[in-house]
Amino acid sequence: MDQKITGRAYVLGANIDTDQIIPAEHLVYSLSDPEESRNYGRFALSGVPPALAGLPEGHIPFTEGDRWRSSFNIIVAGNNFGCGSSREHAPFALQKAGVRAVIAPSYARIFYRNAVDGGFVIPYESEEDLSDLIATGDQLELDTAANRLYNSTQGKSHALRPLGDVGPIIAAGGLFAYARQQGMIAT
Amino acid sequence: MPAMTITEKILAKAAGKTVVTPGENIWIKVDTLMTHDVCGPPTFQIWQKEFGENAAIWDREKVVMFPDHYIFTEDPHANRNVRILREFARDRQLPNYYDVQSERYKGVCHIALAEEGYNLPGTVLIGTDSHSCTSGAFGLFSTGVGNTDAAFILGTGTIWEKVPASMRFTFEGESPPYVTAKDMILQILGDIGTDGATYRAMEFDGSAVQALSMDERMTLTNMAIEAGGMNGIIAADEKTEAYVKARSNAPYELFRSDGDARYRASYRYDVAAMEPLVAKPHSPDNRDTVRAVRGTPLTKAYIGSCTGGKLSDFRMAASILINQKVSVPTFVVPGSTGVARLLELETYKGIVLREILEDAGCVIARSSCAACLGGPADTIGRSVDQDVVISTTNRNFPGRMGSKKSEVYLASALTVAASAVNGHITDPRDFM
Incomplete structure (x- = not known):
């Protein structure tokens, strides 16, 4: 896990469910084929209603047109991020689009597990809801050693909760890498 | 021994421990792994990548696969996923596969799991679908996971879980004919919200729950995930046992919460006072x-x-x-x-x-x-x-x-x- 993750913020509200992260009609694509799996990046967050996409103004597309990489790589959201279905395609789609970390006060359990165990994105919990304190496009720096988020656009800093029990899994790069480190499965 | 809830007892057994405490991370043995056409193919791909070409499935009898999501469609990618499921079942000789193009085809996995006798009280059932919590209506621990976790189970038969604190929802009274299990769960959802039970076990009990058919009990546990619940659970009774025995010869074990078990929160409802509800x-x-x-x-x-x-x-x-x-x-x-x-x-x-x-x-x-x-x-x-x-x-x-x-x-x-x-x-x- 990199100690510093920098990038531009993409801000969303509360209860962003997995259908908004990657609509069900797109779940048919291969996740392993390098070309085909780009569709997940392209359609990432395409289910968010336009007025709520990229707060506070809204109507900011996460990816432009046919592009599969986003210019935003840190998601800031409200409570209960990733609620809904168990689709691992959701954190995968965010990673494919270039997202490194999500910052929200709370997560739905399966999304959180998938993000950690698959090693896709780091699901950081914020002490307070930052979705109305940070604006889409703000330049952020995430310090994973200090558990702090710096907003250089606004000159503010915010506390994040330590990753706790899942820290070693994230640091290893996912469940399989962790299990190998621990000798739980053969290398 | 400290008092435990039904969820804690089942998890303790699956972890080979006598006691587990909410918040504790444990490794548990899985009795049934269920997957379908949307999450099966990526699960197999991860399993193959991580365990190698000649990897062995931990227990072929314990893997159950129901194509059910995107079945009657011309979408070529969706049909490819069903084909991958079919070929995997054939190549790996998995007996519990219910092919679309056969008389074995069942439809929606959570209903089929019940009908085919896979919902065994006291066991651990993990599915690559968030509504896997449905099976908890039969007094077992069931929850949803993603592809990576499922691939790990496919190779090892184990998975880590954080023991959830339990929330108790007790329904008493005589149910009027216009009040259904759907109204009961919508009542709870309105009270606690879509994250009101995140990382919690939702335990349903009371005379009005016991009065429900197995079908209706499954409606209650099915929507536990809509409150963020890790699992929904109803202790097995005579009705459960009759249903299971008619469909399976497999052994099972009955667990109940201790009278003095600890709950994070308790809610009580009188169904006689309830009325038809919607979620807008x-x-x-x-x-x-x-x-x-x-x-x-x-x-x-x-x-x-x-x-x-x-x-x-x-x-x-x-x-x-x-x-x-x-x-x-x-x-x-x-x-x-x-x-x-x-x-x-x-x-x-x-x-x-x-x-x-x-x-x-x-x-x-x-x-x-x-x-x-x-x-x-x-x-x-x-x-x-x-x-x-x-x-x-x-x-x-x-x-x-x-x-x-x-x-x-x-x-x-x-x-x-x-x-x-x-x-x-x-x-x-x-x-x-």
């Missing part, structure tokens, strides 16, 4: 009474899914739709081929259920998840444009049933049927 757009916790939204114009009605496509749901719908005509397109999707078969055998007032539904003008589709989660563009019943749908399904987040502009109201089969007749949201008591 765009969240399952946006509860209101049917009375308060009656008259809302509709463009579509939908009866189906793991939540609302069981025999009990169609019995309820038929009791309203007999000698009536629907005035908006109404889609009936039996959850499983078993349910579809029973629609042709079971009667209401001497008339076969299927006939009642057809005569009322419902479109009866083949069993699958269908439009509950939108799916490919050619999915039957999928919402389009600015549809306003009333549905027996489980989620109404933006775009869930297809169109991002559509609005979905969630309700019981009674309320959906009554509303389908009038073309606007209607209290089922008007027809009872």
Whole structure:
């Protein structure tokens, strides 16, 4: 896990469910084929209603047109991020689009597990809801050693909760890498 | 030994411990791993990549695969996923596979798990589907995971879990005929919200829960995930055992919560005082009474899914739709081929259920998840444009049933049927 993750913020509200992260009609694509799996990046967050996409103004597309990489790589959201279905395609789609970390006060359990165990994105919990304190496009720096988020656009800093029990899994790069480190499965 | 809840007892057994405490991370043995056409193929791919070409599945008898999500479609990618499932089952000689192109085809996995006898009390069932919590209606620990976790189980038969604190929901009193399990769970969702039970076990008990059929109990546990719950659970009783014994010879073990077990929160409800409810757009916790939204114009009605496509749901719908005509397109999707078969055998007032539904003008589709989660563009019943749908399904987040502009109201089969007749949201008591 990199100690510093920098990038531009993409801000969303509360209860962003997995259908908004990657609509069900797109779940048919291969996740392993390098070309085909780009569709997940392209359609990432395409289910968010336009007025709520990229707060506070809204109507900011996460990816432009046919592009599969986003210019935003840190998601800031409200409570209960990733609620809904168990689709691992959701954190995968965010990673494919270039997202490194999500910052929200709370997560739905399966999304959180998938993000950690698959090693896709780091699901950081914020002490307070930052979705109305940070604006889409703000330049952020995430310090994973200090558990702090710096907003250089606004000159503010915010506390994040330590990753706790899942820290070693994230640091290893996912469940399989962790299990190998621990000798739980053969290398 | 400290007092424990049923969830803690089952997890302790699966972890080989005598005691587990909420918040503790444990490794547990899995008894059943379930997957389907959407998450099976990526799970197999990860498993192969991580364990190698010649990897062995931890226990072929314990893997159950139901193609059910995107089945009756021309979408080539969706059909490729079903093909991958079929080939994997064949190549790896997995006995518990229910192919689309065979008489074994079942339909929606959570209903099929019950019907095929996989829901064994006291066991651990993990599925690559968030509604895997449904199986907890049989007194077992069941929850949903993603592809990586499922691939890990496929190779090792184990998984880590954080022991959840339990929340208790007790329903007492005599249930009026217009109050269903769907109304009970919508009541809870409105009270605690879509994250009210995140990382918690939701335990349902009380005389009004015991009075429910297994079908209806599954509606309660099915929507535990809509409150963020890790699992939903109802202790097994005589009804559970009779259901299981009729479908399986496998051993099982009965667990109950200790009288002095600790709960994070306890809620009590009197079902006699309850009334028909809906969840308004765009969240399952946006509860209101049917009375308060009656008259809302509709463009579509939908009866189906793991939540609302069981025999009990169609019995309820038929009791309203007999000698009536629907005035908006109404889609009936039996959850499983078993349910579809029973629609042709079971009667209401001497008339076969299927006939009642057809005569009322419902479109009866083949069993699958269908439009509950939108799916490919050619999915039957999928919402389009600015549809306003009333549905027996489980989620109404933006775009869930297809169109991002559509609005979905969630309700019981009674309320959906009554509303389908009038073309606007209607209290089922008007027809009872």
